[in-house]
Amino acid sequence: MSRNVERVAPFAFGLIALVLWQGAVWVTHTPSYVVPGPVDIARAFWEAQGALGAGLLSTLAVTGAALLSSTVLGVFLAVAMAASPLFRSAVQPWAVVVQVTPVVAIAPLIIIWVGQPFLALVVCAVVVSFFAILSNTAAGLAATPPELMDLFRLNGATRWQVLFQLSLPYALPYFLTGLRLAGTLALVGAVVAEFVAGSGGFASGLAWEIIEASYRLQIPRMFAALLLLGAAGVGIYALLGTLERVVLAWRNGA
Amino acid sequence: MFTLSGIGKQFGNGTKALEGINAEIAPGSFVALLGPSGCGKSTLLRLLAGLDTPSRGEISWGHAGRPAAGEIGYVFQDPTLLPWADAAENVYLPLRLRGVSRAEGMPRVMAALAQVGLDGFEHAKPKALSGGMRMRVSIARALVSEPALLLMDEPFGALDEFTRHKLQDDLLGLWRRTGKTVVFVTHSIYEAAYLANRIMIMTPRPGRIATILTPELPEGAGRRNSAAYHRLVAEITGDFQRIMPA
Ligand SMILES: Nc1ncnc2c1ncn2[C@@H]1O[C@H](COP(=O)(O)OP(=O)(O)OP(=O)(O)O)[C@@H](O)[C@H]1O
Numbered sequence: 164m165s166r167n168v169e170r171v172a173p174f175a176f177g178l179i180a181l182v183l184w185q186g187a188v189w190v191t192h193t194p195s196y197v198v199p200g201p202v203d204i205a206r207a208f209w210e211a212q213g214a215l216g217a218g219l220l221s222t223l224a225v226t227g228a229a230l231l232s233s234t235v236l237g238v239f240l241a242v243a244m245a246a247s248p249l250f251r252s253a254v255q256p257w258a259v260v261v262q263v264t265p266v267v268a269i270a271p272l273i274i275i276w277v278g279q280p281f282l283a284l285v286v287c288a289v290v291v292s293f294f295a296i297l298s299n300t301a302a303g304l305a306a307t308p309p310e311l312m313d314l315f316r317l318n319g320a321t322r323w324q325v326l327f328q329l330s331l332p333y334a335l336p337y338f339l340t341g342l343r344l345a346g347t348l349a350l351v352g353a354v355v356a357e358f359v360a361g362s363g364g365f366a367s368g369l370a371w372e373i374i375e376a377s378y379r380l381q382i383p384r385m386f387a388a389l390l391l392l393g394a395a396g397v398g399i400y401a402l403l404g405t406l407e408r409v410v411l412a413w414r415n416g417a
Numbered sequence: 418m419f420t421l422s423g424i425g426k427q428f429g430n431g432t433k434a435l436e437g438i439n440a441e442i443a444p445g446s447f448v449a450l451l452g453p454s455g456c457g458k459s460t461l462l463r464l465l466a467g468l469d470t471p472s473r474g475e476i477s478w479g480h481a482g483r484p485a486a487g488e489i490g491y492v493f494q495d496p497t498l499l500p501w502a503d504a505a506e507n508v509y510l511p512l513r514l515r516g517v518s519r520a521e522g523m524p525r526v527m528a529a530l531a532q533v534g535l536d537g538f539e540h541a542k543p544k545a546l547s548g549g550m551r552m553r554v555s556i557a558r559a560l561v562s563e564p565a566l567l568l569m570d571e572p573f574g575a576l577d578e579f580t581r582h583k584l585q586d587d588l589l590g591l592w593r594r595t596g597k598t599v600v601f602v603t604h605s606i607y608e609a610a611y612l613a614n615r616i617m618i619m620t621p622r623p624g625r626i627a628t629i630l631t632p633e634l635p636e637g638a639g640r641r642n643s644a645a646y647h648r649l650v651a652e653i654t655g656d657f658q659r660i661m662p663a
Pocket residue numbers: 428429430432433434452453454455456457458459460461604622
């Protein structure tokens with residue numbers, strides 16, 4: 164009973180908020196180019212569904228490609244850092260530098276250097292998201308119990324056996340946490356890059372939908388694109404959260 | 418089996434853990450390394466296993482030579498099982514690492530599990546096992562490659578009294594059946610007195626061997642209540658009163 168109530172609560176709250184919002188817009192006669200009501204937004208969404216859908220797909224494609232690349236890059240760097248202290252001390256500061264530099268600041272450079280627009284967007288999103296995977300995976304690799312390392316050594320295990328049969332499986336939960344964080348970060352990175360690219364005349368993704376709607380003062384459509392972006396973020400987070408739960412339950416199941 | 422001559426160990430940070438350890442360990446003996454916390458028992462055990470090297474002195478291994486990979490069974494203070502693998506898979510690990518096929522290895526895994534009284538629990542994951550059962554899996558993992566030398570580092574330290582007594586009796590039975598050489602680290606006077614036929618009493622850091630006792634207790638059910646056992650406990654207690662700084 165109480166579990167069901169808890170599950171329904173966010174939707175009920177959202178619905179009530181929507182009703183109040185629409186009511187307030189009606190009562191105060193606020194024009195839709197200032198604050199559109201939910202009905203206006205729904206209409207805008209319906210009318211522009213083709214363009215918005217295409218924008219969403221394009222943003223998700225960038226996010227997905229970036230997440231994959233971040234996984235490969237982050238895990239590779241984490242493993243290399245765990246294997247070689249020299250590599251770690253050489254690379255770690257630079258990874259932090261890349262991480263703390265705001266992506267808006269380097270996106271124009273990346274877009275000029277990379278040239279190919281889709282690739283440039285992916286690179287920007289990777290810059291934002293790979294560190295979450297790198298640092299979490301590295302923490303997981305470092306958390307491998309030293310006794311098990313000793314046990315592997317006593318039985319003549321090779322470095323690869325230690326890596327694939329011990330360290331990486333131990334790092335899996337940490338990696339999955341990093342992946343979940345990286346998912347939303349990659350989306351943010353993709354949208355920021357789209358904004359930068361959009362201001363340079365390259366039209367792509369949900370960011371472009373927002374820019375274009377704002378140029379034309381189509382505020383309901385802008386809201387529709389924004390909401391879609393929010394939904395995409397929640398969706399990615401929920402999806403990766405489910406992945407994390409399922410994988411860990413399957414791994415640790417009694 | 419092997420001889421320790423003049424073993425000393427100083428760590429990189431300057432900590433002197435061991436100094437002037439001389440001892441001879443005969444094949445088939447059950448040796449207890451007994452000493453207060455921090456006296457270097459684990460350090461000595463790691464030296465025997467080859468997980469670390471002494472900074473002074475040497476370990477000579479007689480004509481059988483230094484045990485190869487898998488010829489030493491090592492039981493840690495915690496069970497340290499792979500949490501994602503079931504009991505059988507955990508016990509199979511040492512064999513798998515040395516390339517023993519599943520077909521050849523699994524019967525040995527089952528035998529090792531049976532030896533520690535865990536038949537029927539092959540497919541239980543560590544989370545589904547009690548602390549004592551996890552320790553048994555860990556012991557089975559050390560036994561599966563049938564090592565001639567079994568090194569155990571306070572394996573029963575974290576268990577309750579009842580489980581500990583049971584596992585101690587099981588270990589004694591196993592040792593008598595198989596004739597393995599056992600080096601057993603403990604900081605419990607009672608445990609050392611009950612199990613070992615050779616007790617090395619160590620001083621506080623830096624660890625040296627203060628005394629070596631070679632007790633003979635009656636075998637069988639009466640052992641734990643025998644007068645000889647109680648006398649031995651009293652004797653070791655007296656030794657420690659002399660060794661430990663007031
Ligand atoms: N890798 C290491 N580096 C530096 N000092 C160490 C290291 N390992 C152990 N020591 C030190 O060596 C001493 C002996 O440690 P050791 O773990 O062998 O003690 P122990 O007798 O096993 O103690 P306990 O009964 O508490 O397990 C301690 O003072 C410890 O701090």
